[in-house]
Amino acid sequence: MKQNESLRRDVAAIRTQAPLVHNITNFVVMNNTANALLAVGASPVMAHAVEEVEEMVRLAGALVVNVGTLSPEWVCGMERAMHTAREVGVPIVYDPVGAGATAYRNVTNERLLNVAAPTIIRGNGSEIQAVAAGFGLGSTARTKGVDSTAGSEAAVAAACALSERLGAVVVVSGPTDYIVSGNTVRENSYGTPLMTRVTGMGCTATAVCGAFAAVNADAAEAAANAMTLMGRCGEQAALAANGPGSFQVAFLDALYRFEA
Amino acid sequence: MKQNESLRRDVAAIRTQAPLVHNITNFVVMNNTANALLAVGASPVMAHAVEEVEEMVRLAGALVVNVGTLSPEWVCGMERAMHTAREVGVPIVYDPVGAGATAYRNVTNERLLNVAAPTIIRGNGSEIQAVAAGFGLGSTARTKGVDSTAGSEAAVAAACALSERLGAVVVVSGPTDYIVSGNTVRENSYGTPLMTRVTGMGCTATAVCGAFAAVNADAAEAAANAMTLMGRCGEQAALAANGPGSFQVAFLDALYRFEA
Amino acid sequence: MKQNESLRRDVAAIRTQAPLVHNITNFVVMNNTANALLAVGASPVMAHAVEEVEEMVRLAGALVVNVGTLSPEWVCGMERAMHTAREVGVPIVYDPVGAGATAYRNVTNERLLNVAAPTIIRGNGSEIQAVAAGFGLGSTARTKGVDSTAGSEAAVAAACALSERLGAVVVVSGPTDYIVSGNTVRENSYGTPLMTRVTGMGCTATAVCGAFAAVNADAAEAAANAMTLMGRCGEQAALAANGPGSFQVAFLDALYRFEA
Numbered sequence: 001m002k003q004n005e006s007l008r009r010d011v012a013a014i015r016t017q018a019p020l021v022h023n024i025t026n027f028v029v030m031n032n033t034a035n036a037l038l039a040v041g042a043s044p045v046m047a048h049a050v051e052e053v054e055e056m057v058r059l060a061g062a063l064v065v066n067v068g069t070l071s072p073e074w075v076c077g078m079e080r081a082m083h084t085a086r087e088v089g090v091p092i093v094y095d096p097v098g099a100g101a102t103a104y105r106n107v108t109n110e111r112l113l114n115v116a117a118p119t120i121i122r123g124n125g126s127e128i129q130a131v132a133a134g135f136g137l138g139s140t141a142r143t144k145g146v147d148s149t150a151g152s153e154a155a156v157a158a159a160c161a162l163s164e165r166l167g168a169v170v171v172v173s174g175p176t177d178y179i180v181s182g183n184t185v186r187e188n189s190y191g192t193p194l195m196t197r198v199t200g201m202g203c204t205a206t207a208v209c210g211a212f213a214a215v216n217a218d219a220a221e222a223a224a225n226a227m228t229l230m231g232r233c234g235e236q237a238a239l240a241a242n243g244p245g246s247f248q249v250a251f252l253d254a255l256y257r258f259e260a
Numbered sequence: 261m262k263q264n265e266s267l268r269r270d271v272a273a274i275r276t277q278a279p280l281v282h283n284i285t286n287f288v289v290m291n292n293t294a295n296a297l298l299a300v301g302a303s304p305v306m307a308h309a310v311e312e313v314e315e316m317v318r319l320a321g322a323l324v325v326n327v328g329t330l331s332p333e334w335v336c337g338m339e340r341a342m343h344t345a346r347e348v349g350v351p352i353v354y355d356p357v358g359a360g361a362t363a364y365r366n367v368t369n370e371r372l373l374n375v376a377a378p379t380i381i382r383g384n385g386s387e388i389q390a391v392a393a394g395f396g397l398g399s400t401a402r403t404k405g406v407d408s409t410a411g412s413e414a415a416v417a418a419a420c421a422l423s424e425r426l427g428a429v430v431v432v433s434g435p436t437d438y439i440v441s442g443n444t445v446r447e448n449s450y451g452t453p454l455m456t457r458v459t460g461m462g463c464t465a466t467a468v469c470g471a472f473a474a475v476n477a478d479a480a481e482a483a484a485n486a487m488t489l490m491g492r493c494g495e496q497a498a499l500a501a502n503g504p505g506s507f508q509v510a511f512l513d514a515l516y517r518f519e520a
Numbered sequence: 521m522k523q524n525e526s527l528r529r530d531v532a533a534i535r536t537q538a539p540l541v542h543n544i545t546n547f548v549v550m551n552n553t554a555n556a557l558l559a560v561g562a563s564p565v566m567a568h569a570v571e572e573v574e575e576m577v578r579l580a581g582a583l584v585v586n587v588g589t590l591s592p593e594w595v596c597g598m599e600r601a602m603h604t605a606r607e608v609g610v611p612i613v614y615d616p617v618g619a620g621a622t623a624y625r626n627v628t629n630e631r632l633l634n635v636a637a638p639t640i641i642r643g644n645g646s647e648i649q650a651v652a653a654g655f656g657l658g659s660t661a662r663t664k665g666v667d668s669t670a671g672s673e674a675a676v677a678a679a680c681a682l683s684e685r686l687g688a689v690v691v692v693s694g695p696t697d698y699i700v701s702g703n704t705v706r707e708n709s710y711g712t713p714l715m716t717r718v719t720g721m722g723c724t725a726t727a728v729c730g731a732f733a734a735v736n737a738d739a740a741e742a743a744a745n746a747m748t749l750m751g752r753c754g755e756q757a758a759l760a761a762n763g764p765g766s767f768q769v770a771f772l773d774a775l776y777r778f779e780a
Contacts, residue, residue: 028290028306030548030589034719039764044719045618046548049591052624059621071309071333073591098305101319104312197516199294199304244299245512252765256717288550288566331569331593358565361579364572457776459554459564504559505772 007225010216011260015041019061019214022090023207024048024078026068026097029200032248033064033207039255040229042211048074053081061214063090064207065118067108068097075108079115086116091213094118094168095206100130110134113166119219121162122171122206125155132158135165152176156185169219171209173202177227181220188224190231192238194247205230233258267485270476271520275301279321279474282350283467284308284338286328286357289460292508293324293467299515300489302471308334313341321474323350324467325378327368328357335368339375346376351473354378354428355466360390370394373426379479381422382431382466385415392418395425412436416445429479433465437487441480448484450491452498454507465490493518527745530736531780535561539581539734542610543727544568544598546588546617549720552768553584553727559775560749562731568594573601581734583610584727585638587628588617595628599635606636611733614638614688615726620650630654633686639739641682642691642726645675652678655685672696676705689739691729693722697747701740708744710751712758714767725750753778 020043025033030046037044047056050073057063063085065078085092096109109131113121123131132138138158152174159170159180172178175193179186195201208230212222237250280303285293290306297304307316310333317323323345325338345352356369369391373381383391392398398418412434419430419440432438437448455461468490472482497510540563545553550566557564567576570593577583583605585598605612616629629651633641643651652658658678672694679690679700692698697708715721728750732742757770 026306027287027547028294031291031551031719034548035764035768038717038719045621046546046589047618047622048589049624051592052590052622055622055624069306069308070312072311098307101305102307102312102315104309104315197298199291199298241513243513243516244295245509245516248295248512249509249765249769252768253761253763256763256765286566287547288554291551329566329568330572332571358567361565362567362572362575364569364575457558459551459558501773503773503776504555505769505776508555508772509769 006221007228008260010212010222010225011040011229011258013215014211015260017215018043019211020045020059021062021064021207021210021214022047022056022060022081023064024053024074024081025064025066025203028068029203032200033204035252036204036255037207037211039252040208040211042214048077050077050080053077054084057081057084057090058088060090062093062210064093064210065112066095066097066203066206067105068203070105070108078112082112082116091119091219092116093120093122093206093210093213095203096121096123096127096131097203099123099127106130106134117166118168119213120169120171120209120223122173122209124202125152125172125174128155128162128170128172129158132162135162137161137165152178156180160185169223171223171227173205173227177231179220179224179227184220186220186224188227188231190228190235192234194238194241194244195234197244198248229258266481267488268520270472270482270485271300271489271518273475274471275520277475278303279471280305280319281322281324281467281470281474282307282316282320282341283324284313284334284341285324285326285463288328289463292460293464295512296464296515297467297471299512300468300471302474308337310337310340313337314344317341317344317350318348320350322353322470324353324470325372326355326357326463326466327365328463330365330368338372342372342376351379351479352376353380353382353466353470353473355463356381356383356387356391357463359383359387366390366394377426378428379473380429380431380469380483382433382469384462385412385432385434388415388422388430388432389418392422395422397421397425412438416440420445429483431469431483431487433462433487437491439480439484439487444480446480446484448487448491450488450495452494454498454501454504455494457504458508489518526741527748528780530732530742530745531560531749531778533735534731535780537735538563539731540565540579541582541584541727541730541734542567542576542580543584544573544594544601545584545586545723548588549723552720553724555772556724556775557727557731559772560728560731562734568597570597570600573597574604577601577604577610578608580610582613582730584613584730585632586615586617586723586726587625588723590625590628598632602632602636611639611739612636613640613642613726613730613733615723616641616643616647616651617723619643619647626650626654637686638688639733640689640691640729640743642693642729644722645672645692645694648675648682648690648692649678652682655682657681657685672698676700680705689743691743691747693725693747697751699740699744699747704740706740706744708747708751710748711754714758714761714764715754717764718768749778
């Protein structure tokens, strides 16, 4: 299976290279995402101060920016880091957590995405639609013939429009994940509903995309492999879980034990 | 059993409605409390910036404010959020973590509680006494004939006085929880000592009170049900635990599996 | 065994006295370190605001400062807390996370260590070397005849020089931990490689050093006992673990169940 070989190759590369993944992320998930990155074989660092993000991002294999618990000081750090990452060619993975919920989130997403187009954007359907709407894209965008559920069709259309505008891979995650690169849409239906009962699984997916982007220059393939790893490890973990507590534990173990 | 029916009804309502619980809480417990809210069926969001809390709280079924790791910027966000919540009728649950430990905590508690009287205040005995003292209440308050241990008698008296002053339900948690609404005191002795060896179990109780307050307009009943759920799931988790690590895992599973 | 008796005595003292350990630490590990401190029997508090750290540190048995996710406001709180701790005789344990990675970290380490020499500094080899270099120490320092691996020799030399300069115990942690007090170097080879796949195990070791320093005035013995407890509980946890998720759970259980 072609995707499997690609996934195995990327996981092996992450374990061998242990790429430094620089995260500027939210307070809720910092621990989760650091542990997920360590479990898969990457080397996470969290640093947000404007005083040091430029230097840190220059050391990194990927930059992950997540606006889950944003505030003005943090947005300054994100802006500086994204600008530097773009300048020095470090891939950027962006997570617009809660896009559409408040004007501040929308304004921040527009500001940051105008500083530097990410390599990969990952969000759920409504977040991706909200980000696209900030660029005047969305409901008027053509759908791309994706065999999607009613709810995901508009999100995938928005993702296609956003991908074309920014030149970024856009991941719409949900029961089926859509990995969108311009007109090309890959689907991925791995996973388990328990993943929605654990905080930060989406944020973890974003961080894991960062680990893959650090070792695979084909961003669409990197994103697809990251989402496949998340989904398969989720399925594996669900087998042993009695609920979201034991699921989290088994999920980290599954990432660590994934046979590449 | 009357309380059991009420508890089951509230849990079923939380799972059906998945109320948005807006948390402005401390860095230590954000992950725990988000996971507990998800496990019980609610939808947590964490947002603290003064730039967005007004909008966020208007979307929420309850606002949870916890001053565990406070700083001036966060207090501004809390103040704005509590003011808005009171204005639009969103129930507020308040956790005065560490009240009495420093002047800054005391001043902050007084400031915030004067902005908007919460629907529910939850703390341990010494925290509740410290908050009451800030309103000139406490040691002079009459005890209400509660069959309390020596240590809890003064705390329950302070809770009664504070409840009357603010028109809030006051929960004093400990080996026995006291849920105080004016002159009415309910007791609840579920739980296990292991809960004191896990960080943030009190903060989690506060957040879970938020989920119940979002679906039950009777705040005293909501708080009592939340504390009962915490205590029963704690007892359930203790059966399977070898220590505080496995307890935490089993506790989230028990919240998720609670039969409503 | 002498060390075992000392370790047992310290753990018993922590469980009896439940010393308050005041942490100003990074966002990633706050939950871990609070839980580890609770599991071993100490009482953790996290407070960083310049408005309250002086009061809090006066209540504490030890102050733990960790610069993992630093920013200017937090550094002000750290500075104030360290100054007060030194003034009132509260032991300080310092963790220079990421020293050497950015100029901001280096400048901050120098600033804080000049405010108050810690009782114990704990870091990995490269962090300790970076801190020593900030004081003009390091590669020119004599090695002390330690039977070290190639990589650790320079780190131990830096630790010896730093220990002499600051009058602090310096812990270089790794597969073998070196506890350095002036010219005296203790070694400790407990532990398991799984500890490197869980975020914040080093930060947890630092926090646990705080608990031991709160009950044992012999800082070198306190640090050695803390590192031994970490390593042994790590070995115990590894027996039951399928990966880093289950390891974390078993590690907290092992701290809690350690027979003192």
